[in-house]
Amino acid sequence: MATNAPPTAGDILESAESLxxxxxxxxxxxxxxxxYEDATAIARAAVRTxxxxxxxxxxxxxxxxxSRIWGIPIMLLGxxxxxxxxxxxxxxxxxxxxxxxxxxxxxxxxxxxxxxxPWWLTGFLWRGVYRGLAWVVAVMxxxxxxxxxxxxxLENLGYLPRAAFNMDWLFKRVGxxxxxxxTMSMGFGCNAAGVIACRVIDSPRERLIAILTNNFVxxxxxxPTLILLGIVFxxxxxxxxxxxxxxxxxxxxxxxxxxxxxxxxxxxxxxxxLKGEASSFTLELxxxxxxxxxQILYTSLIDRTLFVLYRAVIMAAPAGGVIWLLSNVFVxxxxxxxxxxxxxxxxxxxxxxxxxxxxxxIIAIPANEIVVPTILMTYTGAGMMIEIDSLTExxxxxxxxxxxxxxxxVSLMLFSLLHNPCSTTIWTIYKETGSxxxxxxxxxxxxAIAFIxxxxxxxxxxxxx
Numbered sequence: 001m002a003t004n005a006p007p008t009a010g011d012i013l014e015s016a017e018s019l020x021x022x023x024x025x026x027x028x029x030x031x032x033x034x035x036y037e038d039a040t041a042i043a044r045a046a047v048r049t050x051x052x053x054x055x056x057x058x059x060x061x062x063x064x065x066x067s068r069i070w071g072i073p074i075m076l077l078g079x080x081x082x083x084x085x086x087x088x089x090x091x092x093x094x095x096x097x098x099x100x101x102x103x104x105x106x107x108x109x110x111x112x113x114x115x116x117x118p119w120w121l122t123g124f125l126w127r128g129v130y131r132g133l134a135w136v137v138a139v140m141x142x143x144x145x146x147x148x149x150x151x152x153x154l155e156n157l158g159y160l161p162r163a164a165f166n167m168d169w170l171f172k173r174v175g176x177x178x179x180x181x182x183t184m185s186m187g188f189g190c191n192a193a194g195v196i197a198c199r200v201i202d203s204p205r206e207r208l209i210a211i212l213t214n215n216f217v218x219x220x221x222x223x224p225t226l227i228l229l230g231i232v233f234x235x236x237x238x239x240x241x242x243x244x245x246x247x248x249x250x251x252x253x254x255x256x257x258x259x260x261x262x263x264x265x266x267x268x269x270x271x272x273x274l275k276g277e278a279s280s281f282t283l284e285l286x287x288x289x290x291x292x293x294x295q296i297l298y299t300s301l302i303d304r305t306l307f308v309l310y311r312a313v314i315m316a317a318p319a320g321g322v323i324w325l326l327s328n329v330f331v332x333x334x335x336x337x338x339x340x341x342x343x344x345x346x347x348x349x350x351x352x353x354x355x356x357x358x359x360x361x362i363i364a365i366p367a368n369e370i371v372v373p374t375i376l377m378t379y380t381g382a383g384m385m386i387e388i389d390s391l392t393e394x395x396x397x398x399x400x401x402x403x404x405x406x407x408x409x410v411s412l413m414l415f416s417l418l419h420n421p422c423s424t425t426i427w428t429i430y431k432e433t434g435s436x437x438x439x440x441x442x443x444x445x446x447x448a449i450a451f452i453x454x455x456x457x458x459x460x461x462x463x464x465x
Contacts, residue, residue, distance in 0.1 A: 058287060058288050061288070062162070062285065065159070065162050066162050066165050066166060066285075071162075071165075071166040072166050072167075075163050075166055076252065076256070078154075078159075079188075079252065079255065080248055080249070080252045082147065082150050082151070083248050083251050083252060083255075084244065084245065084248040085146060085150065086143050086146045086147045086150070086223075087143075087223070087227060087244065087247065087248055087251070088244055089142070089146045090142040090143040090146055093141075093142035093145075094138050094139060094141075094142045094143075097137065097138040097141060097142065098134070098135075098138035098387075101134035101137065101138055102131070102134060104134075105126050105127075105130055105131060105134060108126050108130070109122055109126050109127070112125075112126065120328070123324055123328060123383075123384075124321055124324055124325070127324055127383070127384040128320045128321045128322075128323060128324025128325070128384070129317050129318075129320045129321045129324075130320070131320055131324075131384055131385055132316050132317065132319050132320020132321070132323065132367075132370060132385065133313055133316055133317055133320060135316075135320075135369060135370055135373055135385055136309075136313055136316040136367050136369050136370065137309065137313065139221075139224055139369040140220060140221065140309055140367075140369055141305070141309060143220050143223060144189060144190070144220055144304070144305045144309065145300075145301065145305055147188065147189050147220060148189050148299075148300035148301070148304045148305050149296055149297070149300040149301070151185070151186070151188075151189060151300070152295075152296045152299050152300040152304075153291050153296060155299075156289060156290075156291040156292055156295065156296060157288060157289060157291060158285070158286045158287060158288045158289055160182055160185065161182075161285050161286060162285060163181055163182075163185065164178055164179060164181040164182050165178075165285065166181075167180075167181035168181065170263055171263070171266065173267075174263050174264075174266045174267035174270060175209075175266065175267060175270025175271060176206055176209050176210065176213075176263075176266040176267075176270060177201045177203060177206035177207075177209070177210065179200050179201050179210075180198075180201065180206070180209070180210040180213075180262075180266070182197065182200065183195075183197040183198045183200070183201070183210050183214060184210075184213075184214060184217050184259070184262060185217075187214045187215075187217040187219060188217055188218070188219065188220070188255075189219065189220055189304065190219050190220055190221075190304070190424075190425075191214050191215050191217070191219045191421050191422070191425040192422075192424045192425045192427075192428040193304055193307075194214040194217070194219075195211050195214050195425060195428045195429055195432055196428060196432065198210040198211050198214070198432065199432075205274050208274060208433065208438060209266050209269050209270060209274055210266075211429055211432060211433065211438075211442065212265070212269065212429075212438070212441065212442050212445065213261075213262045213265050213266050213269070214262075214425075215420070215421040215425065215442070215446045216258045216259075216261045216262045216265065216417070216418065216446065217255065217258045217259065217262065218251075218254060218255060218258055218416070218417055219368070219422075219425075221367060221368030221369045221422060222368050222416050222417070223251065224368075224369060224371070224372050225368070225371050225372055225412065225416045226250070226251050226254055226413060226416060226417075227247060227251065228372055228394075229250070229409045229412060229413055230246070230247035230248075230250035230251055231243075231247055231391065231394075232391070232394060232395055232398060232399070232404075232409070233406060233409040234246050234247060234249075234250040235247040235250075254413055254416075254417055257414075257417060258417050258418075261417075261418065261449070265445075265449070316366050316367040316369075316370065318366065319363055319364065319365075319366040319367060319370060320370075320385075322363055323337075323363055323370070323374055323377070323384075323385060324383075324384060326340065326359075326363070327377060327378070327381075327382070327383045327384065328383055335381070337359065337377075337378050338378070338381075340355075340359050341354075341355035341356045341358070341359040341378060342355055343355065344358040344359055350455060350458065350459075351411060351415070351451055351454035351455045351458055352407050352408060352410070352411025352412075352454055352455075352457060352458030352461070353408065353411055353412060353415060353454070354402075354408075356375055356378045356379060356402075357375060357412060357415075359374075359378065360372075360374040360375045360378065361415070361419060364422075365420070365422060365423050366422065366423045366424075367422060367423075367424075368416075368422050370385060371416075372387075373385035373386060373387055376388060376397070379397060379398075379401070379402055380397070407457075407458060407461050407462075410457065410461075411454045411457060411458055414450070414453055414454050414457060415450050415454050417450075418446055418449050418450035418453060418454075419446060419447055419450040420443050420444065420446050420447040420450075421442065421443060421446065426439060426442070426443050429442045429443075
C-alpha cells in the first residue's frame with residue numbers, strides 16, 4: 001500500500017512562492033488590520049476602566065490632519081505656504097549675494113586687465129567659469145537655506161509621516177511604496193537629496209521606482225524658471241498686493257501636475273519592467289514633538305544645503321565656461337550659440353518652444369539654475385549670463401521681441417517639470433543603484449516623456465485653438 005511522501009523543503013518553498021504571487025496589494029492592510037483587531041480584543045479583555053478616556057489633543061489633531069476629506073487639502077495648503085515663504089524670502093538674500101559675488105568678479109576682471117591678461121583668458125575664467133559658479137550660489141543658496149529648514153521643522157514636528165499616511169493609498173494603487181511620499185517631498189529641495197532619501201524604502205523594486213520617478217517633482221533649481229513664467233504670464237495679470245500669491249499658486253499647480261506624473265509613471269513601471277509583489281508597509285504615526293533647533297540647523301544647513309550646493313557648484317563650473325565659449329566664438333559672423341540654437345529651432349517649435357530654450361537646457365544639464373540667464377544671454381547676445389530685474393523689460397524681451405505666447409509658457413512649464421534630471425542627480429542615481437542601465441533609463445525616460453507631452457500639447461493647441 002503506497003503512502004504519500006512528506007513534502008520536501010523545495011516543495012514547501014515552491015508552494016509558498018506560488019501563494020505569494022497570488023497575493024493582492026491589499027494584503028498588507030489586511031495583516032495590519034488583523035493585528036490591531038487582536039490587540040484591541042486583548043486590551044478589552046485585560047483592561048477595565050471606570051469611564052471612557054477622552055481623546056488626547058494629538059489624536060484630535062490627527063483626526064483633522066489625516067482626514068480623508070481635509071488631509072490632502074491641508075497638505076497642499078501647507079506646501080503652498082512653504083513655496084510662498086521660499087519665493088518671497090529668497091529674493092533679497094539672492095540679490096545681496098549676487099551683488100557681492102558679481103562685484104568680486106568686476107574687481108578680478110579689472111585686475112586681470114591691468115596685468116595685461118588676454119581678453120579670452122579673462123572672459124573664460126571670470127565671465128564664464130566664475131560667473132556660472134556665482135550664479136548657482138546666488139540662486140540656490142537662499143531658497144535651500146529657507147526650504148530645507150522649513151522641511152526639517154515639519155519632519156521634527158512629526159507631520160511628514162502624516163503626509164505619507166495621506167498619500168499612501170495613492171501610491172498603493174499604483175503599485176508603489178507609501179514611503180515614496182516622503183522621498184518625493186525631499187525632491188522639492190533637490191532631486192539628488194530625494195534620490196538619497198529613497199534608502200528608507202526596503203524593497204529594492206519599489207526603491208527603484210521611487211528613484212526613477214523622483215525627477216517629476218520640481219527641485220529648487222527649476223523654481224527660477226517656473227517663477228519667471230509665473231511672474232510674466234500669471235502675476236502680471238493680478239494687482240501687486242496678490243501677485244506673489246498668484247505666482248505661488250501657479251508653481252503649486254505645476255507641482256500637482258508633477259505628482260500626477262509621478263503616480264502615472266510609477267503605475268506604468270510597476271506593471272511592466274519593475275513588476276513584482278507588493279511589500280509590506282506598516283506606518284506608525286509618531287507623537288508630535290517639539291522641534292530640536294540644533295538638529296534642524298545641522299540637518300537642513302550642513303547635511304542637506306551645503307552638501308547639495310557643493311555638488312552643484314562642482315557641476316556648474318564647466319557649464320559656465322561652455323556658455324562663454326558658445327557666446328564668444330564666432331563662425332561666419334555668427335556665434336556658436338546662435339548657430340546651435342538655429343539648428344535646434346525646428347525641433348523646439350514642434351514642442352512649443354524654440355532653439356534657444358533647448359540650447360539652454362542642454363547647457364544647463366550640470367545645473368538647472370542657469371537656464372534663465374542662458375536664455376536671456378542668447379536672446380540679447382550679451383556674451384555672458386545676464387539677469388533682467390525689470391518686469392517691463394522682461395516682458396518686452398520675451399513677449400514683444402521673441403514672440404513668447406501662453407503656449408510657450410505652458411510648454412516651458414511642462415518641459416521644465418518633466419525633462420531629464422541634472423548631472424548631480426544622474427550621478428547620484430548611479431551611486432545609489434550601481435547600475436549604468438537604470439541610470440540611463442533614469443536620465444532619458446523623463447526627457448522622452450517631456451518631448452512627447454510638449455509635442456502633444458503644442459500640436460493640440462495649434463489644431464484646436
